[in-house]
Amino acid sequence: MAESKQSAExxxxxxxxxxxxxxxxxxxxxxxxxxxxxxxxxxYSLGCFPSQADLHDLIAEVEEDQTGxxxxxxxxxxxxxxxxxxxxxxxxxxxxxxxxxxxxxxxxTQEGEIFTQEEMDEMLTALADHEKNVVYYKDLINQLTIDPxx
Amino acid sequence: xGCGMGKSEPLLKKCHQAISAALLxxxxxxxxVARLEMRRRCTWNIFQSIEYxxxxxxxxxxxxxGFLMDHFTPASSERNLISHIFRKNEICRDTEWExxxxxxxxxxxxxYTGPHLTFPMMFCGVSKLVEAFKHKEQLHARYVLQLLGETxxxxxxxxxxxxxxxxxxxxxxICGDLHGHLEDLLLIFYKNGLPSxxxxxxFNGDFVDRGKNSLEILLILFGFLLVYPNDVHLNRGNHEDHxxxxxxxxxxxxxxxxxxxxxxxxxxxxxxxxxxxxxxxIDNKVLIVHGGISDTTDLDKIACVDRQKYAxxxxxxxxxxxxxxxxxxxxxxxxxxxQWKAGVDSAPDHWHDLPRxxxxxxxxxxxxxxxxxxxxxxxxxxxxxxxxxxELKNSDSYLESxxxxxxxDEWKQIVDMLWSDPMPQNGCIPNEVRGxxxxxxxxxxxxxxxxxxxxxxxxxxxxxxxxxxxxxxRRVITIFSASNYYEVGSNRGAFxxxxxxxxxxxxxxxxxxxxxxLTLRQSVGxxxxxxxxxxxxxxxxxxxxLISAFQEFDPNNxxxxxxxxxxxxxxxxxxxxxxxxxxRPQLVSSTQHGMMxxxxxxxxxxxxxxxxxxxxxxxxxxxxxxxxxxxxxxxxIDTDHSxxxxxxxxxxTWELLRSHLKTEISAKAIxxxxxxxxxxxxxxxxxxxxxxxxxxxxxSAHN
Numbered sequence: 138m139a140e141s142k143q144s145a146e147x148x149x150x151x152x153x154x155x156x157x158x159x160x161x162x163x164x165x166x167x168x169x170x171x172x173x174x175x176x177x178x179x180x181y182s183l184g185c186f187p188s189q190a191d192l193h194d195l196i197a198e199v200e201e202d203q204t205g206x207x208x209x210x211x212x213x214x215x216x217x218x219x220x221x222x223x224x225x226x227x228x229x230x231x232x233x234x235x236x237x238x239x240x241x242x243x244x245x246t247q248e249g250e251i252f253t254q255e256e257m258d259e260m261l262t263a264l265a266d267h268e269k270n271v272v273y274y275k276d277l278i279n280q281l282t283i284d285p286x287x
Numbered sequence: 288x289g290c291g292m293g294k295s296e297p298l299l300k301k302c303h304q305a306i307s308a309a310l311l312x313x314x315x316x317x318x319x320v321a322r323l324e325m326r327r328r329c330t331w332n333i334f335q336s337i338e339y340x341x342x343x344x345x346x347x348x349x350x351x352x353g354f355l356m357d358h359f360t361p362a363s364s365e366r367n368l369i370s371h372i373f374r375k376n377e378i379c380r381d382t383e384w385e386x387x388x389x390x391x392x393x394x395x396x397x398x399y400t401g402p403h404l405t406f407p408m409m410f411c412g413v414s415k416l417v418e419a420f421k422h423k424e425q426l427h428a429r430y431v432l433q434l435l436g437e438t439x440x441x442x443x444x445x446x447x448x449x450x451x452x453x454x455x456x457x458x459x460x461i462c463g464d465l466h467g468h469l470e471d472l473l474l475i476f477y478k479n480g481l482p483s484x485x486x487x488x489x490f491n492g493d494f495v496d497r498g499k500n501s502l503e504i505l506l507i508l509f510g511f512l513l514v515y516p517n518d519v520h521l522n523r524g525n526h527e528d529h530x531x532x533x534x535x536x537x538x539x540x541x542x543x544x545x546x547x548x549x550x551x552x553x554x555x556x557x558x559x560x561x562x563x564x565x566x567x568x569i570d571n572k573v574l575i576v577h578g579g580i581s582d583t584t585d586l587d588k589i590a591c592v593d594r595q596k597y598a599x600x601x602x603x604x605x606x607x608x609x610x611x612x613x614x615x616x617x618x619x620x621x622x623x624x625x626q627w628k629a630g631v632d633s634a635p636d637h638w639h640d641l642p643r644x645x646x647x648x649x650x651x652x653x654x655x656x657x658x659x660x661x662x663x664x665x666x667x668x669x670x671x672x673x674x675x676x677x678e679l680k681n682s683d684s685y686l687e688s689x690x691x692x693x694x695x696d697e698w699k700q701i702v703d704m705l706w707s708d709p710m711p712q713n714g715c716i717p718n719e720v721r722g723x724x725x726x727x728x729x730x731x732x733x734x735x736x737x738x739x740x741x742x743x744x745x746x747x748x749x750x751x752x753x754x755x756x757x758x759x760x761r762r763v764i765t766i767f768s769a770s771n772y773y774e775v776g777s778n779r780g781a782f783x784x785x786x787x788x789x790x791x792x793x794x795x796x797x798x799x800x801x802x803x804x805l806t807l808r809q810s811v812g813x814x815x816x817x818x819x820x821x822x823x824x825x826x827x828x829x830x831x832x833l834i835s836a837f838q839e840f841d842p843n844n845x846x847x848x849x850x851x852x853x854x855x856x857x858x859x860x861x862x863x864x865x866x867x868x869x870x871r872p873q874l875v876s877s878t879q880h881g882m883m884x885x886x887x888x889x890x891x892x893x894x895x896x897x898x899x900x901x902x903x904x905x906x907x908x909x910x911x912x913x914x915x916x917x918x919x920x921x922x923x924i925d926t927d928h929s930x931x932x933x934x935x936x937x938x939x940t941w942e943l944l945r946s947h948l949k950t951e952i953s954a955k956a957i958x959x960x961x962x963x964x965x966x967x968x969x970x971x972x973x974x975x976x977x978x979x980x981x982x983x984x985x986x987s988a989h990n
Contacts, residue, residue, distance in 0.1 A: 220311060221311055221312070221315055223308075224307070224308035224309075224311040224312050225308070225312065227304050227305060227307075227308040228305070228308055228309075228312075244305065244308070244309045244312070245309065245312070245313060248305060248306050248309035248310070249306055249309035249310035249312075249313050250310060250313050250314070252313065259320075260316055263320075264316075
């Protein structure tokens with residue numbers, strides 16, 4: 138299992154590296170920006186195949202004020218957000234859009250960089266919907282974006 | 288949007304996926320929590336800095352009054368306005384006081400629906416009182432005066448330091464600042480039980496101010512004190528002080544709740560406060576005191592002082608020092624220029640150690656002209672403490688110089704006990720952030736504990752996120768019992784339970800049902816918004832100073848300034864010791880290439896203008912900056928506590944403030960202002976209306 142974990146770790150940072158590398162390939166002026174028309178190509182090269190509508194949404198989210206350019210700083214978190222969403226979807230096999238606390242607990246406390254019980258309790262308090270007692274991960278990801286500046 | 292993946296996956300790949308997924312989620316969550324924690328600490332700093340700056344302000348104002356008292360001729364009308372706050376407790380005979388505070392003539396009529404008390408106070412009486420306050424009832428003035436009278440009589444029999452022996456069968460409970468938060472006291476009683484001979488309590492000062500139920504807390508604590516005088520111990524805090532109360536809300540609360548008898552109640556409380564014991568010692572091993580200690584703390588000396596002489600710890604007894612006070616005013620101006628403050632530029636590595644006060648975190652870097660030591664020495668000199676003693680020793684023009692020096696010594700002991708704060712570095716330096724007492728280091732803790740044969744110091748005075756905190760190698764505990772002190776969700780409260788083994792156990796809590804349901808993220812966001820609001824108000828209030836300071840870096844008047852200059856200048860003007868660069872994203876909406884438009888930024892602070900038409904900007908600015916000072920002065924001048932002052936008094940208030948601040952405000956401007964706020968044109972000004980009109984409202988709060 139240890140090797141899997143190591144390679145899994147590698148996968149995570151690998152992915153970030155891959156995104157950067159793909160981006161750089163199209164960054165002609167070496168200023169961390171790419172033409173918006175190239176975004177589709179970049180994303181396909183990463184092994185992802187979004188629909189046109191999805192692609193359109195993504196571009197709307199990251200384009201710099203109609204300039205026709207996209208900056209790496211905007212792109213990375215969105216891609217990361219997307220990866221995060223996929224991560225949750227891997228755990229949510231039935232694609233219900235949420236995770237039960239027990240399911241999440243199982244993964245967090247048994248896989249990867251294991252959470253302590255205390256951390257787990259805290260996570261559930263922070264993330265679980267109080268009424269339904271499930272974790273609606275899609276909303277959470279949108280609300281808690283990772284800001285590369287901070 | 289999703290990546291294309293084949294439906295049939297080899298098992299290994301599935302495991303691999305799950306691990307990667309878990310890892311990603313874990314990393315994301317941990318990063319999120321770390322950022323939240325960083326934001327929480329930053330917010331904390333903001334509140335704390337503004338709070339302490341307010342305390343410092345208060346002390347400066349009071350020092351200014353002292354200066355006036357000493358330097359104006361007796362006939363001066365300004366002096367007369369404020370002289371009554373300095374009048375020492377006249378050496379009245381007890382019978383005279385008894386007559387003054389007599390409650391017997393106050394009748395309790397049938398319309399009164401609150402609790403009825405009988406004396407001597409018994410357990411059922413005080414628990415009835417607790418229940419009544421729980422149901423938001425108010426105690427009749429007659430009973431208030433009676434209860435306070437009994438308390439006063441009892442406190443006079445207590446020594447300066449209460450000694451408690453820990454007993455095999457009982458645990459002793461120690462509570463910190465309550466600050467009028469009745470809900471916290473009730474929560475403590477709920478969790479821990481009411482005080483009794485089986486359940487001794489120590490309450491470590493600051494029962495009043497800020498919260499809305501300071502009086503109810505006092506009445507409950509005094510009630511229990513009367514019933515169990517050997518098992519309930521009260522220590523005096525820096526807020527058990529009528530001068531401080533003028534500013535921080537207790538005076539207002541009492542006068543609001545008791546319109547007819549409020550003044551008497553306040554006077555009686557003034558005396559009671561001066562009779563509160565200064566410290567408690569458990570088993571001769573654990574010292575409990577509100578603020579802390581200094582390198583000169585001497586428990587034997589403290590045991591001998593005549594504590595009731597110090598109605599307010601802010602003023603030394605009969606201090607007539609010639610050169611000293613002027614020096615202090617000079618120093619104040621130097622402070623305003625912030626010459627000793629290097630632009631504290633918090634780099635990200637300092638995030639885990641955010642500067643609580645710039646004093647503790649001034650980095651030694653090449654930009655500074657002085658070494659850290661030199662700067663610390665300068666601060667010592669600037670504080671005026673040493674100055675006062677020097678001047679005193681050198682002068683020989685008073686007959687009572689000997690007594691005065693002992694008095695000064697005593698006074699320092701008391702102020703240090705009530706106002707000091709611990710610091711991480713060794714040494715002992717004046718506490719300039721608060722304006723009174725010291726900052727003392729771990730070496731001083733060791734020395735004072737050793738000298739007095741003690742093993743632990745428990746103090747309060749500072750709000751702590753988790754309700755308590757250890758420092759100085761776990762030899763000092765700070766215990767704070769007012770939860771949600773800065774804002775709903777800002778912090779927990781805590782109390783200590785200690786058995787005969789003298790090992791402290793902590794119980795934490797947070798009052799208010801709403802905040803318990805808030806998620807971590809929400810409560811941080813809420814508190815943060817509140818802190819930023821408070822900060823924006825401070826910035827707005829200083830906008831003229833800020834703009835002139837910014838213009839120094841904008842010689843061509845382009846209206847732009849670099850972010851670096853913005854940060855260092857804002858710190859220089861506001862003097863709050865905050866990490867402005869870290870706060871920038873939340874205070875400044877946009878920057879271009881590291882530059883910002885400062886005029887636009889000030890506009891964007893979104894603070895509304897007052898409802899009145901005032902053309903003189905100088906007055907406006909002064910009003911905003913000195914809101915609390917003005918209120919304090921008003922309340923002092925309004926001797927009959929009617930809430931109204933005459934035009935003449937209003938004018939005199941401004942005169943006082945003007946001399947204190949050395950600003951230029953024309954007499955005409957003040958007269959115009961007076962006219963415009965006399966809403967009903969009856970020749971007098973309603974204090975509350977006046978202050979309300981100038982209360983800053985953050986319009987962005989409505990978004």
